[in-house]
Amino acid sequence: MISYxxxxxxxxxxxxxxxxxxxxxxxxxxxxxxxxxxxxxxSDGAYMPRIWVCNPIDGNPATAGNGSMIGLHAPSAEVxxxxxxxxxxxxxxxxxxxxxxxxxxxxxxxxxxxxPEGNKLSAFCNTDIINPDxxxxxxxxxxxxxx
Numbered sequence: 618m619i620s621y622x623x624x625x626x627x628x629x630x631x632x633x634x635x636x637x638x639x640x641x642x643x644x645x646x647x648x649x650x651x652x653x654x655x656x657x658x659x660s661d662g663a664y665m666p667r668i669w670v671c672n673p674i675d676g677n678p679a680t681a682g683n684g685s686m687i688g689l690h691a692p693s694a695e696v697x698x699x700x701x702x703x704x705x706x707x708x709x710x711x712x713x714x715x716x717x718x719x720x721x722x723x724x725x726x727x728x729x730x731x732x733p734e735g736n737k738l739s740a741f742c743n744t745d746i747i748n749p750d751x752x753x754x755x756x757x758x759x760x761x762x763x764x
């Protein structure tokens with residue numbers, strides 16, 4: 618459903634190691650680089666989804682959105698752990714250790730990071746609800762709203 622996301626940053630050089638590392642753990646590779654843009658795509662050759670990291674087009678400073686987060690799918694809990702580990706080792710900050718959360722469905726395992734400029738990301742897997750053929754019952758993935 619999503620073709621791409623754009624993450625605004627002020628300093629491409631400050632974040633390049635972070636994004637190369639975390640997205641590499643999830644099977645993506647850098648396919649594009651200029652002084653103001655980085656582009657990532659699945660390393661299996663799939664055309665989408667893409668992640669673009671860039672300086673804002675309007676010339677104003679990039680800011681991290683309050684309540685904004687990009688959730689990235691991981692194939693296993695081990696990959697979530699590695700995502701978090703390499704993110705911290707490459708200038709990210711911890712926003713939540715890898716693990717399950719009591720207020721999420723039992724199948725979710727995730728970790729939260731902020732990039733060196735404050736953008737929030739998570740890596741998650743829900744392998745407990747995915748069938749071996751890649752299908753799943755969407756109702757199992759729904760979480761009732763918190764009150």
